[in-house]
Each structure stands twice: as structure tokens, then as C-alpha cells.
Amino acid sequence: xxxxxxxxxxxxxxxxxxxxxxxxxxxxxxxxxxxxxxxxxxxxxxxxxxxxxxxxxxxxxxxxxxxxxxxxxxxxxxxxxxxxxxxxxxxxxxxxxxxxxxxxxxxxxxxxxxxxxxxxxxxxxxxxxxxxxxxxxxxxxxxxxxxxxxxxxxxxxxxxxxxxxxxxxxxxxxxxxxxxxxxxxxxxxxxxxxxxxxxxxxxxxxxxxxxxxxxxxxxxxxxxxxxxxxxxxxxxxxxxxxxxxxxxxxxxxxxxxxxxxxxxxxxxxxxxxxxxxxxxxxxxxxxxxxxxxxxxxxxxxxxxxxxxxxxxxxxxxxxxxxxxxxxxxxxxxxxxx
Ligand SMILES: O=C(O)CCC(=O)C(=O)O
Ligand SMILES: [Fe+2]
Numbered sequence: 001x002x003x004x005x006x007x008x009x010x011x012x013x014x015x016x017x018x019x020x021x022x023x024x025x026x027x028x029x030x031x032x033x034x035x036x037x038x039x040x041x042x043x044x045x046x047x048x049x050x051x052x053x054x055x056x057x058x059x060x061x062x063x064x065x066x067x068x069x070x071x072x073x074x075x076x077x078x079x080x081x082x083x084x085x086x087x088x089x090x091x092x093x094x095x096x097x098x099x100x101x102x103x104x105x106x107x108x109x110x111x112x113x114x115x116x117x118x119x120x121x122x123x124x125x126x127x128x129x130x131x132x133x134x135x136x137x138x139x140x141x142x143x144x145x146x147x148x149x150x151x152x153x154x155x156x157x158x159x160x161x162x163x164x165x166x167x168x169x170x171x172x173x174x175x176x177x178x179x180x181x182x183x184x185x186x187x188x189x190x191x192x193x194x195x196x197x198x199x200x201x202x203x204x205x206x207x208x209x210x211x212x213x214x215x216x217x218x219x220x221x222x223x224x225x226x227x228x229x230x231x232x233x234x235x236x237x238x239x240x241x242x243x244x245x246x247x248x249x250x251x252x253x254x255x256x257x258x259x260x261x262x263x264x265x266x267x268x269x270x271x272x273x274x275x276x277x278x279x280x281x282x283x284x285x286x287x288x289x290x291x292x293x294x295x296x297x298x299x300x301x302x303x304x305x306x307x308x309x310x311x312x313x314x315x316x317x318x319x320x321x322x323x324x325x326x327x328x329x330x331x332x333x334x335x336x337x
Pocket of ligand 2: 215216217222273
């Protein structure tokens with residue numbers, strides 16, 4: 001493979017589709033090297049790829065889908081009992097429609113979400129993971145209905161975290177690093193998951209009110225389940241065209257976030273995307289935002305810095321960076337209408 005810097009120099013970013021990568025076979029070093037090569041190309045040129053062969057059982061996905069549908073159908077006042085700005089810590093809990101505004105040019109995001117971080121299904125005493133959350137510390141809060149919400153949520157969560165761990169190894173290889181490079185940086189990985197409901201938007205939809213405004217994600221990478229059959233997610237290419245990330249049954253979408261863009265001095269592309277549900281029916285999605293431990297400083301790696309490509313970012317810890325971005329999103333005043 002050519003060096004990372006040389007690969008980035010040939011980039012034009014004018015993709016018109018999003019690659020699909022099958023991660024089912026990772027048992028031999030050769031298989032992992034081949035996958036890393038595909039992931040590297042996708043991360044540099046598109047910043048997005050679908051994965052098949054992720055191994056999360058369909059039953060686990062179906063169970064999560066059914067409890068999240070039931071949860072979001074509850075009356076607003078029931079859901080607001082867990083409003084994250086009142087009861088949660090570090091943004092965990094329920095967020096109603098228009099609570100966040102991810103794109104400063106917009107007036108608010110037309111979706112509601114429920115967010116939780118790491119927690120064992122069977123609580124452990126002295127859970128080290130919990131104690132090490134630093135800037136993002138704080139326990140999850142759980143709704144009392146529907147029954148089985150927490151279990152279904154955490155079952156999917158842990159399966160998706162397993163996929164995230166595998167991807168970190170493949171990303172390390174994709175960056176010409178030993179595959180264990182991130183292991184000591186991901187002992188208590190940031191892993192925040194949201195279940196999201198996009199009510200249908202119909203009629204003339206103002207650009208100011210989209211499901212989720214144009215943004216790039218904050219952590220290292222995101223693993224997104226999106227509801228099959230409903231087109232909503234779009235990714236911006238370098239020609240400023242919005243490319244549909246059409247749901248492909250059986251896949252998850254993986255996209256590079258701003259922390260991995262920082263690690264790689266923008267050689268991996270943390271691409272801008274947005275989603276609006278114009279399907280006429282409800283849409284659900286489940287992003288898991290995955291990153292390093294919160295105390296880990298993020299700064300461009302030596303292999304991504306050269307005289308012609310000087311470092312673009314000052315070091316900042318993962319937790320401080322995430323707090324800053326989440327505050328901006330949830331406490332941004334809407335522009336005057
Ligand atoms: O719902 C989607 O398809 C995308 C969600 C997203 O981009 C996000 O939550 O960061
Ligand atoms: Fe996103």
C-alpha cells in the first residue's frame with residue numbers, strides 16, 4: 001500500500017455510491033489485511049461504508065426495534081420524565097423533538113431520541129468501566145415501560161460494541177499500525193447509543209427543519225442501524241451532491257467521526273451527512289457512537305503528518321472533546337426566524 005499521506009493526496013471525494021464491505025471472515029491475518037485495505041479506501045474516499053457479516057442476530061435487532069417503537073409511542077409527558085437536561089447526566093435519557101440543533105444554519109432537529117452509555121446487562125460491583133468515564137461520567141436512566149426495554153437495548157448494545165471492537169482493530173491495520181494499537185486506548189471505550197424516532201415530515205418541508213441537520217459525527221466512528229425500506233440518510237460528496245445511503249437489509253452503516261479525522265489529520269474523512277424522513281411513515285434508527293477511552297488524548301499520528309501536511313489539530317482528550325460538541329448541539333440557540 002502507498003503511504004497514508006500519498007493516498008490522501010490522490011483523493012477527489014466525488015463518490016456517487018457507498019461501498020459495501022463484508023466483515024464476516026476475520027480469522028486469518030491475510031483476511032484482516034485485505035479487509036483493512038478495503039476499509040482504508042472507503043475511509044479516505046467516502047468516510048462511509050456498509051458492513052455485512054457483522055454477526056448481530058436478527059432477533060436481537062427485532063427485539064430492539066419492537067421496544068423502541070413502543071417506547072416512542074408513549075405520551076410525551078411520560079417520556080419527559082427522563083428528559084436528559086433534567087434527570088440524566090452527560091446527555092443520557094430522553095430528548096424530545098427540536099431539543100437539539102446540530103446544524104447552526106437550522107432551527108432544530110425533527111427527531112426524538114433516547115440515549116444510554118455502557119452498562120452491563122447484569123450489573124457488576126466495582127464496574128471499572130463506569131468509574132472511568134471522566135468528563136462523560138454518569139449513570140444511565142431507564143424507562144419503566146415498555147417491559148423489557150433495558151434488556152433489549154443492552155443486548156443490541158453489547159453486540160454492536162463487539163462489532164466496534166473488531167472495527168478498531170481493522171482501522172489500526174488500515175492506518176499501517178499494529179492491529180492492537182487501539183487496545184490500550186479502548187479499555188473503557190466511549191460507546192454511546194441512541195435510539196432515534198423520525199416522525200414523517202410531509203408537505204413542503206423547510207430546509208430549516210430536517211430530521212437531523214447536516215453534520216459530522218463526534219467520536220471515532222459510528223455504527224448505524226437504519227430501518228430497512230425507508231430512505232432518509234444522505235452523505236455529502238466533494239461535488240456538494242447529496243448521495244443517498246439507501247438502507248440495505250442485513251447491513252449496518254459505518255461512518256468515520258471527527259475524532260478519527262483528528263487522529264488521521266483529516267486523511268480519513270469524517271463526512272457530512274443528514275437525514276429527513278419524507279416517507280409518510282415513522283422511521284427509526286440506532287446509531288452507536290464509538291471512540292477511545294475518555295481520558296485518551298487525540299492528536300494527529302506521525303504517519304499522517306508531513307512537511308506538506310502539517311498537523312491540523314491541537315491535542316484534546318476524547319472526553320473533553322465530546323462534552324464540547326454535545327454542549328454545542330444541545331444548547332445552541334436557534335437562529336432568529
Ligand atoms: O438516522 C440516521 O440515519 C442518521 C443519524 C445520525 O447521523 C446521527 O445520529 O448522528
Ligand atoms: Fe450522524
